[in-house]
Amino acid sequence: MRIIPVVIVAALAASACHRGASSPGSSFAGASLLTPLSEAEEAHDALLRADLGRADSVTRLGFASGFASNFATDVVYLRGGLPIVRGRDAATTIVRAESLAAGTAVRWQPVRAEASADGRSGYSYGYTILSMPAAAGATPAIRVDRYISFWRRDSTAWRIAAYAETYGAPPPPLALPVAAAGAAVSDLPMLRARGPLEQVRxxxxxxxxxxxxxxxGRAFGDFxxxxxxxxxxxxxxITGPNAISESFGPSGSSGALVWHPVAGGVAESGDLGFTVGNAVFTGLREDGGQVVRYSKYLTVWKKQHDGRWRYVVDGGSARPNQ
Structure with a gap:
């Protein structure tokens, strides 16, 4: 489908959980939705500027080309309803296949950005706010999505190494473009690696x-x-181990969730990393019938002072049944 030009507005701030807290809703007017959880140092600020700079790229180049200009050549891209794909060409093909109504305004509101110790990798996440045009005199419809980006800095700029969008409403149906089909990441457990990457895996x-x-629930709290x-x-x-754990309800009440990483990356300084993978939820409906849901996820990991790796943000979306 043809991409229709969109209006982009960037706003600087002061989820569905992949293995499956109130929404800003239609009253969102550009205020900060969450207070950043830590002071940004110089590298963090540069990363945040790169995150917001996507708006400039889109304004200059159009939505698909502008967004894609921020991708690393080996970007891992997670779009709702599709399998995980790897590579800038495949991700760009998917973005070009999206369709937005003429006059749609899109703005990104990052909640947190954090850089690695060497200032060469980092992550950001927050809200993507879409304002859809309405008839004269009517209030525009607002859709609030959320995103996670893991970034690497090359010789010239910050590039997105992994990207996931979690939708505030079911995304428009989109078939995997033929040109991107060969870039789908195989649903095989991630191979053992070395050093920090193996630790993250x-x-x-x-x-x-x-x-x-x-x-x-307990596992999400513990990690x-x-x-x-x-x-x-x-x-x-949902913030913090206790609240996260409690959000899943009593143990065993919602069904079983199994997942495995299929790919990942890590900062050269060995303190930040990410994994992407596939998950399967199996549970029971109220009528006793079985329900099975397939999803994919992006998890960002940070090495703690005691040497353990713990996740700092996690999100994802549905994938095709397999």
């Missing part, structure tokens, strides 16, 4: 294993960093 694998033993946040339907962040 092992952390995510242990995370899933713990969920099978003690329940999803959360102190100020970790998850995206939870319909649109708010």
């Amino acid at each position: 092992a952390a995510d694998t242990a995370f899933s294993a713990l969920a099978q033993r003690v329940g999803t 959360a960093a102190e100020n970790a946040q998850i995206f939870s339907t319909p649109g708010e962040f």
Whole structure:
């Protein structure tokens, strides 16, 4: 489908959880939705400016080309309803296949940005706010989505190495473009690696294993960093290990969730990393019938002072049934 030009406005601020808190809603007027959880240092500020700079790219180049200009060549891209894909060309093909109504205004409101110790990698996440045009005199419809980006800095600029969008409403149906089909990441567990990347892979694998033993809620609490946040339907962040754990309800009450990482990356300084992977939820409907849901996720990990890896943000979206 043809991309229709959109109006982009960037706003600087002061989830559905992948393995499945109140939404800003239509009254959103540009105010800060969440207070950043830590003071941004110089590298953090540069990363935040890069996040907001997507708006400038889109204004100059159009939505698809502008957004894609921020992708690393090996970007891992998670779009709702599609499998995980790898590569700038495939991600760009998917973005070009999106369709927005003429006059739609889009703005990004980052909530947090944090850079690695060497200032060469980092992550950001927050809200994507879309204002859809309405008939004369009517109030524009507002859709609030959320995003997670993991960034790497090359010789010239910050580039997105992994990107996931979690939707405030079901996204418009989109078939995987033929040109991107060959870039779908195989649903095979991530291979063992070395050094910090292996530590991140092992952390995510242990995370899933713990969920099978003690329940999803407890595992999400145990593996959360102190100020970790998850995206939870319909649109708010849930913050901190206790609140995150409690959000899942009593152990075993909602069904079983199993996941595995299929790819990942890590900062050269060894203190930040990410994993992407696939998840399957199996539960029971009220009538006793079985329900199975397939999803994918992006989790950002941070090495703690005691050497353990804990996630700082987690989110994702549905994927095709397999």
